[in-house]
Amino acid sequence: MIEVLTNEYRLLSLPADAESVELDMGCGKGKFTLELAQRYPKRLVLASDVMLGRLRRIEQKVLHQKIPNVRLLRAESAQLVRFQLPWRSVDRIHILCPDPWPKEDKRPLRRLVSTQFLCTLPRVLKPGGTLHLSTDHQPYFEAWQEMLAKLPFFTPDPGAIADVRDLKTDFELQWEAQGKSVGHLAFRLGN
Numbered sequence: 001m002i003e004v005l006t007n008e009y010r011l012l013s014l015p016a017d018a019e020s021v022e023l024d025m026g027c028g029k030g031k032f033t034l035e036l037a038q039r040y041p042k043r044l045v046l047a048s049d050v051m052l053g054r055l056r057r058i059e060q061k062v063l064h065q066k067i068p069n070v071r072l073l074r075a076e077s078a079q080l081v082r083f084q085l086p087w088r089s090v091d092r093i094h095i096l097c098p099d100p101w102p103k104e105d106k107r108p109l110r111r112l113v114s115t116q117f118l119c120t121l122p123r124v125l126k127p128g129g130t131l132h133l134s135t136d137h138q139p140y141f142e143a144w145q146e147m148l149a150k151l152p153f154f155t156p157d158p159g160a161i162a163d164v165r166d167l168k169t170d171f172e173l174q175w176e177a178q179g180k181s182v183g184h185l186a187f188r189l190g191n
């Protein structure tokens with residue numbers, strides 16, 4: 001028997017009048033999403049996560065605070081990029097404090113950011129669009145630098161996140177409260 005996993009679908013058309021489209025991938029509790037959307041009301045902010053409960057709590061805040069420019073997507077990140085988002089539809093992708101799966105010897109396939117994953121991003125990023133990554137986990141950070149240095153279609157562009165560098169995610173605040181520092185990287189699609 002085939003079970004229905006979700007019982008409601010709504011087609012989301014990306015509004016043509018949005019100044020830009022930002023994607024907070026693995027948005028968690030949504031602090032970054034909400035602050036980004038409130039700061040830049042003309043931008044459309046897509047927030048995706050696999051955990052429905054987290055998205056529901058963000059939805060309550062979006063409704064309570066009347067934030068019109070947020071759309072919540074329950075989606076697995078790799079699938080979202082490979083199959084769900086329209087071609088060249090996003091100006092900036094934020095992947096902030098993704099689970100580092102530190103026991104990589106046992107769980108090499110669970111990390112989201114791999115060379116294979118990075119190679120799928122040009123499908124959804126607009127030319128000149130930005131990839132923004134952050135983590136407190138130094139080995140993951142170094143692995144990103146190594147992978148991205150080998151991908152000719154990404155160019156380092158730290159200035160591309162200047163407008164959001166002061167916005168902190170829930171996890172970033174948590175790590176900083178524990179005395180850890182969170183490193184950020186920004187790369188532009190194209191030269």
Ligand SMILES: C[S@@+](CC[C@H](N)C(=O)[O-])C[C@H]1O[C@@H](n2cnc3c(N)ncnc32)[C@H](O)[C@@H]1O
Nearest residue numbers: 026027028049050051076077096097169170171
């Ligand atoms: C460590 S939390 C970080 C949340 C948020 N970005 C922050 O910094 O506070 C990682 C989030 O990514 C989500 N997540 C993990 N793997 C995912 C995947 N493959 N697809 C979509 N969401 C995922 C988790 O449910 C969780 O909310």
